[in-house]
Amino acid sequence: MTEQNPNKFDPVKEFVSLRDNLTKAVEQGLKTVAGGGTTFPAVDVYETADSVVIRTEPMIGTSPSSIEVSMENDNLIISGENINDLDVPDTAYLWRELRFGKFARVVKIPRKVRAxxxxxxxxxxxxxxxxxxxxxxxxxxIQITPAE
Structure with a gap:
């Protein structure tokens, strides 16, 4: 049986290590972006015959009293804070995607509305x-009437 050299280059091991490092870097970047409040909450914007409707994704840890909605010109602004009510230390997480903290989202409304x-x-x-x-x-x- 041949003995494995621990110093030998292992492309699979290197790839896994690179993937793990990239995942951590992306997560850290997302945490930074989330702290700046850019695209949270995600929204759908659609129109009916007489209105424009904005619907957010579910906002975990957010109470209605912590949300403020306002209009400035043709921009709808949704801001607030969602609270993590779990007492779990950061070091205990194996994977973390949920975001908590202050947020602000600006949605351009493409129609004239009555704010x-x-x-x-x-x-x-x-x-x-x-x-x-x-x-x-x-x-x-304009109604068209038949000519006489």
């Missing part, structure tokens, strides 16, 4: 904001 008539509901961690649209006065339907 003063907005409605917001919070259910099961999901925030749903309904913004009534302002009818476009520059476009009107």
């Amino acid at each position: 003063d008539q907005a409605a917001a509901k919070f259910k099961n961690g999901v925030l749903t904001i309904t913004l009534p649209k302002i009818p476009d006065s520059s476009s009107q339907i």
Whole structure:
């Protein structure tokens, strides 16, 4: 039986080590980005005939009283803080993807809306904001009547 040389280059072992280091670097980068509050919470924005609706992903650890929603020009701003209520030391985590702390999200609203008539509901961690649209006065339907 041949003896393995511990100093011999092992490409599989090197690849696994590189992957682990890259994963840690990405996680650290995401923690930094999350602290800056860029894309949390993720949102869906859709429109109905008379409104624009914004729906967030479930926000674990967030209470309705810790969320603020405001409009500035055509930007909807969702800000707040989600709290980690688990008492688990950082060193105990094997994998960590959930983000906690302060957040702010700006969503550009592509339609004219009545911000003063907005409605917001919070259910099961999901925030749903309904913004009534302002009818476009520059476009009107013109009735066609048959010529006599």
